[in-house]
Amino acid sequence: MSELPSVTEADERIRASVPLFPAERVPLDAASGRVLRQQVRAERDQPPFDRVMMDGIAISLADAGRREFTVNGRQMAGMAGAVLADPAGCIEVTTGAMLPAGCNCVVPIEQVVHEGDRVTLLEGWEPTARQFIHPRGSDCHQGDALLAPGVRLRAPELAVLAANGVTEVEVAAVPKVAIIATGDELAEVSQQPLADGQIRRSNDRALAAALRDRGFVDVQLTRVPDDLAATTARLGELLATCGVLVLSGGVSVGQRDFVPEALRALGVDKVLHRLAQRPGKPMWFGIGPQGQVAFALPGNPVSALVCAVRHLLPALEQAMGLAPRPPERVVLAAPAVTSPALTCFVPVRVHHDDAGRAVATPVPAPTSGDFSALPGTDGVVELAPSAEPAPAGTVAALYRW
Structure with missing residues (x-):
């Protein structure tokens, strides 16, 4: 069996594969939160007079x-x-x-x-x-570059656009995202009562919230049963209408894990399947025939969210043209469990100490299916493979929910 790619290697493969989403022009008043795809230069000196x-x-x-x-x-x-x-x-x-x-x-x-x-x-x-x-021109001179492609348009950027007469803004088009929950055991949130062996759908809601929080607002939710023909047919429909497919479940190597086979049958090229991380090891990623982005995440809730914040969301932000930025760094307040062969992701609560340092307290989930401890946490820290637990004081990358 070939060695699983590390988290860093998987990240490199994903980033090298995702296409750049197209651009579109929107009115200034509709540009808040979007990703800029044009350069903006000063219309005139600022201030334009003493x-x-x-x-x-x-x-x-x-x-x-x-x-x-x-x-x-x-x-x-x-x-x-x-x-x-x-x-x-x-x-x-x-x-x-x-x-x-x-x-x-x-x-x-x-x-x-x-x-x-x-x-x-x-x-x-x-x-x-x-x-x-x-003084005139002390802020900037006519023609100076003020905004570059790849920035998220917040209040300061909107002020610059307005002050320089930009009435229409070129931004990244927001892709349509389909979130597909897989599994015969899944029931609707409203279903009463639940039959033996059933659980309510929750992963798709969590993933949708994570996407919407980052500006991916055109999201639809659907479900497919544990059936290869039904899964293939539904994914084919969604590939024709959506730029991004995010699946939850059906991605491992079990008898009823049909997602990789269905995606392969639809011409989605596999970039990676399985990586050396815990939780989230079974994750699958590929690119569709028309450049569609497809992430198949594990069905366990913690695994799905970890893969979303560590891999899915950064990849989609890159596809929007958002300039990369290093992850936030925090200091562990207590030891955290690691693995000799796997990168581990541990949920944490973050606060700032008297010195102003961001300090993360581990809140480990007993299993990747236990999401009841996640409320109140801020995200997960990434811990490199190690035979020993990461000691208190370790500096780690934080990925917020």
Whole structure:
């Protein structure tokens, strides 16, 4: 029997195989949470003019000792630029306004006394050149690269797009995802009562939640029985309409594990089947005839979720064009069980200690089918093969649910 690929090797095979999903253009107001697929450059200098940073008066320091000024006009935000022709005068200004021509200093309103059209600086306040002025182009210059493809569009990115007049945004198209639960033992959540040997479907709900949390919102759920012909027929229908297939169960080497055979019959090329990890060892991954992505995850709930956060979600984010980022690092608060030959994934709760370190407390599941302990955990840590338990203080990669 050939040696199973390590988690790292499996990751490399998956990442080398997943295609890039197509792009589409959406209105700016529909772009939140999407993955950018275009470069965005500055439409103009920012700020596009010398910008007043405080309500107050704008003055010229041509006469450095002057402390009294005559109001010559007002310059409000949004108004065309005013001009100060008399260095003995001042112009009242508001935050965000253009700095009036002829002025090189802004004095806050709290530092002056108004008496009609006369303005006097408070005793002890000394104005300096370029005070409270946001210089033109100090944030960026026209043509500067502001956003690159591969970023998730959050509030700051949306602000940049809007400020630079981007009304339509090129983003990754969100693929349609089918989640297929397999097994004759599965019953609907609402079924009452359950027959002997039945369990309610739960893996598909957990996987759907994990996908939706990462922006894959076009998700449909279905079930197939433990029957090769029925499984093949249903998967064929879904391959014709979905870009991603995620199966749960039927992927091991049992008498009724028909998923690999059905996928092979439909022309889905196997990239890997089984890898050296616990839980989740039986995972299957392949690419369909039209570039569809197919993940067949184990049927045990913990195994399915571990494979989803460690392999499925990173692969789909890469296919969206999202720039890769290293996993979060945490410190184990207590020893955790490892395996001499397998990478182990252990559920943890995470908190920050007084030094600000992210500390992970192991919450091991007795079996890969025991998901009752997972609520309240934050994710799983990845522990390299070892003959000894990972000691407290070990730094490990965290994959959040």
